[in-house]
Amino acid sequence: MNETLVTVVGNVATEPESQTTGAGVQLTRFRLATATRRYDAERGAWTDGPTSFYTVRAWRSLAAHVKESVGLGQPLLVHGRLRIRDDEKDGRRYLSAEIEAVSVGHDLNRGVARFSRGGASAPTVTERQEGPPAGVEAVAVP
Structure with a gap:
């Protein structure tokens, strides 16, 4: 089966939300x-054209890294598999575009980022900047 791979440059429009299946x-x-x-x-x-919105889904370790690294309004590059969903609700048809992310990174044309490797020995963003709250044990992102 052929997949449509895309790379999209844009800004995070909603705060990333995580869940475990x-x-x-x-x-x-x-x-x-x-x-x-x-x-x-x-x-x-210069003027902006129409805005397009994509739902981005990241899985496994990429999901954990996105949750730790990405915030509302930040400029990103997202590379992944494009899926167009055709849904119906209340008798109306809707089309939505989703990207199953393979890779996510900050757009360095618009800012500076610092990379740190994830894993048991690497500190999380929270540990590096603020440390864990009192009485809470810090956990590294796998």
């Missing part, structure tokens, strides 16, 4: 907003 697999989901930028010669300025 019944099988014990971690899933993190968020919405990504992207708009084309075009130069309007009449106005002599």
